[in-house]
Amino acid sequence: xxxxxxxxxxxxxxxxxxxxxxxxxxxxxxxxxxxxxxxxxxxxxxxxxxxxxxxxxxxxxxxxxxxxxxxxxxxxxxxxxxxxxxxxxxxxxxxxxxxxxxxxxxxxxxxxxxxxxxxxxxxxxxxxxxxxxxxxxxxxxxxxxxxxxxxxxxxxxxxxxxxxxxxxxxxxxxxxxxxxxxxxxxxxxxxxxxxxxxxxxxxxxxxxxxxxxxxxxxxxxxxxxxxxxxxxxxxxxxxxxxxxxxxxxxxxxxxxx
Numbered sequence: 001x002x003x004x005x006x007x008x009x010x011x012x013x014x015x016x017x018x019x020x021x022x023x024x025x026x027x028x029x030x031x032x033x034x035x036x037x038x039x040x041x042x043x044x045x046x047x048x049x050x051x052x053x054x055x056x057x058x059x060x061x062x063x064x065x066x067x068x069x070x071x072x073x074x075x076x077x078x079x080x081x082x083x084x085x086x087x088x089x090x091x092x093x094x095x096x097x098x099x100x101x102x103x104x105x106x107x108x109x110x111x112x113x114x115x116x117x118x119x120x121x122x123x124x125x126x127x128x129x130x131x132x133x134x135x136x137x138x139x140x141x142x143x144x145x146x147x148x149x150x151x152x153x154x155x156x157x158x159x160x161x162x163x164x165x166x167x168x169x170x171x172x173x174x175x176x177x178x179x180x181x182x183x184x185x186x187x188x189x190x191x192x193x194x195x196x197x198x199x200x201x202x203x204x205x206x207x208x209x210x211x212x213x214x215x216x217x218x219x220x221x222x223x224x225x226x227x228x229x230x231x232x233x234x235x236x237x238x239x240x241x242x243x244x245x246x247x248x249x250x251x252x253x254x255x256x257x
Contacts (some may be wrong), residue, residue, distance in 0.1 A: 025101040027029075028191050029186060049123055055092030058189075068095065068136060069121040073172065077211055078104055078111040079167070086114045088122065088136075094232060096120055099138035106141040117149035121245040156230050162202035162243065166235050174230040175204060175242065176253060179223050193220070195250075197227055205241040206231065208250065215247025226253040 011051030052066045077085050082101030086093050099107070107113045110197050114120055123143035124136040138144065156172040164173060177197030185191035192207040206229045213220075221227060231244035244250050 006117065027094065044160070048099070052095065054088070054090050054095040057095075057126065057128060057134045059091075059124050059128050064126050064241040065139075066120060066124065066126060066136070067123050068097075070119075072114040072116055072118040072120055074114050076107070077106070077245075084113070084138075088120055089170060093196070095134055095136055097124065097136045097138055099141075100183050103141050105137050107144075108171075109142070110128045114146060115149070119147040119149070121145040122162050127185070161197060161199040161204045164204055164240060165232055166240055168233040169235050171233050172231070173233060173242070174201075174204075174228065176226065176228045179221055179225045181223055182220055184220065186201075195221070195227060195229075197229070206244060207234075207241050208244040211248045213243055213251060214249065227251070228253050 037068065049065055049067050051069060052061075054068060054070070066089055068090055069214060070088045072086055073089045073094055074087035077149075079085070082104055084099045084104035084107065085096055087096055104113075121144070122138060124138045126134060127137055128134045156174040158174045158176070161177050162174055165177060175197065177199040180196045180198040180203065182196070183194040190209075192209050193213055195206040197204050197206055205225070208231075229242055229244055230249040231242040233243050234243045
C-alpha cells in the first residue's frame with residue numbers, strides 16, 4: 001500500500017503570519033541595537049584619545065592623534081584649493097586646525113563651519129616642526145563637536161600699544177595708532193602684510209594675510225593714517241605682534257570718530 005507523501009510530512013500546526021506592527025517593532029529593535037553598538041564603539045575609541053593642552057605640545061608628539069577643546073578665535077576660512085582652517089584657543093595657547101576638501105565640504109553641507117566664539121572639541125593628528133607653529137589635522141568631521149556661541153562675543157579690550165606685551169599672548173585686543181610704515185609680501189609669497197603702528201613712542205606690528213587684503217578691496221592705507229586694529233596678540237621670533245584675521249577688524253579712523 002502506497003503512502004501519500006503529503007501525509008508523511010510532520011505537521012506543527014497552522015502557520016500564523018505575524019502582524020505588520022510586530023515585524024516593524026522587531027526591525028526597529030534590531031536597528032536600535034545596531035546603532036547602540038556603533039555609539040558604544042565610537043565612545044570607547046574616542047575615550048582612549050588623550051585630551052591635550054595646546055601650550056604643552058612638543059616635537060615628540062608629532063603625528064600623535066589627540067583631542068583639543070576650546071573656543072574658536074577665527075572664523076573657518078575656505079582655501080581656493082578646497083581645504084579649511086580655523087583657530088582654537090584652549091586657554092593655554094592658540095592652535096590652527098586644518099582639514100582637506102572632504103572635511104570642508106562636509107562641514108559646509110552640515111552648516112557646521114566653526115565661527116569665532118563657538119565652543120569646540122576636535123580630534124586630529126598633530127603636525128609639529130621646529131620651523132612652523134603646531135597645527136592639528138582634522139581627519140573626520142564625525143570627531144568634531146561644535147556648540148554655537150549663544151550670544152555675540154564680548155568686544156576686545158582697547159589697550160595702548162605700549163601695553164601690548166608677550167604676557168598677553170593669545171589675548172584678543174584692540175589698538176589704535178598712526179601708520180608708520182607698510183611691508184608688502186612679494187608676489188606668490190606666503191609672507192604676511194605688515195603695518196607698523198606707532199603711539200606715544202611705542203610701535204607694534206599688525207600682520208594679516210591675503211584674505212584680509214582682499215576684504216580691504218586690495219587697498220593698503222598710506223603712512224600717516226590713524227589705524228584701528230583688533231586681533232590676537234602673538235609672539236613671533238621674540239617679537240610681539242598683532243594678528244588680524246578679518247577685514248572688518250582693520251580700518252582707517254576717520255576724523256571725529
